[in-house]
Amino acid sequence: MADISQVKRSPIPWLSPVTLVRAVIILTVLLAWQVMAISGLFYSDVVPTLQKIGTALVKLLSHVDFYWNLWATAQEIAVGLVIGGLLGLVAGLVVGANQFIAKAFEPYLYYLGPTPKIIFFPVMIMWFGTGAGSKIAMGVVSCFFPIALNIAAGMREIDKVLIKVGESFRANQWQMALKIYLPAMRHPIINGMRLGLGVALIGTLLAETKISNRGIGFLVIQAYANFDMPGMYAILIVLFVLAIGANTLVARLGGLDNIKQK
């Protein structure tokens, strides 16, 4: 049936059939949206015209408040990712290195990983207050599990020859970790960080929508409270672009794209 290698390639990349199909899809969606907005079938506040969304987008991006809130969210996510990443790294190394510990504790990591982390938010508020601390804690709880599980799995997949080389040089535990395990596990670590970043972002932003007075989550819920629908669409568009961009960037930096192509 479908053999994607058979699609003809245009000498001009931006004129390829794929690019044209993409352009047609985007234009169709935009046109359909505009028709819905001006048809009168929907509330104009709920489905605003593209001009209104565009204006809101320009207004959002030209306002200093947006960057201040973006910075606040970025800080919370970064701190959460660093703490959760380090804890996940240690937990992953310990679980991955010892079969007995893995059998004893990995099922808890494995089964707690997919639980909805937002349910821990009331507990985080009790422990860390309503400020940035509880949002950072949500980021930590969210990203800990995928990072720990990825590192534990990566640890088990390290080439045994590399470990033998380290042992033959009589490397101590610390040297083994720094010279053998960590370099050999670059891709699982980056993959774990990529997954961790995604869930830390969601955990932090959702926490901001619940109780906060700053951050992008706060801006989303403010737009909802003020029924500023073009503003909400604008924030969500920027947020999705940033999240997808960050995810792609981490994957590229870690060379994950190259692995997939091989």
Place this chain on the structure above:
Amino acid sequence: MAAPGTQRWLPTAVGVSSIVFILAVVEGLIRVGLINRFIVPLPSEVIASFGRVIFEENILRRFLLTAWECLASGLLLTAFGVAIGVLLHQVKLFRLACETWVAAFASAPLVLAYPLFLVLFGRSSMTIIMLAFISGLPPVILKTIEGMSATRRVLVNVGLSFKLTPAQQFWKIYFPSALPTIFVGIRLGLIFALINVVGVEFLINFGGLGQLINDLAERYDLPGTYAAICFVILVSVIFFATTERVERWLTSAR
């Protein structure tokens, strides 16, 4: 040397006893006043409040509502996800144009759009179902494409030698061959759906188990809140383990 049976159960016993030990330490620290009991309730109080939470807070009705929302979003994402995946597999140009978009869509924090869905669908189960459906859609689409593409060439050739129509080729060859991989996608989609259902219930204070946690936290019923969190964890673990078993069964059947 330990017997094989002991070797199998020893790690599990160590894991369980470690948790019991940690809970006992926390209980002791709270009782001597080193941990504030108005922030962390006594583990014994949490265990004792399970009965109260189950019977006084209508946990069965809440569980059924959450299960219904998961089921509805699961049915939607299965129907639409598999159909879109099949379409993208069949029309190669669409696949090349859209597959990267679907993957990018998967990394977007779609659940953040819940205020938008509140405006569109109101504070109702529909908001929760639609958000869970959209969040769980990308893995189903991607895994359907993957499963269909991985159909062995020899099976396709057997179908061609029997002069099967494209519809027969799909139902007799491609779909049965791709089913285990499609189920992996559906399972991932259902996990995303469950996470989003409980998360949005908590955030909009509506519905089943998610709302229960929010309710109890707002009443400052700490043992109840912790017990409800434990219950949600238990439900998601059972759900995750069950779908995993089905996935293994399907994979081994291939």
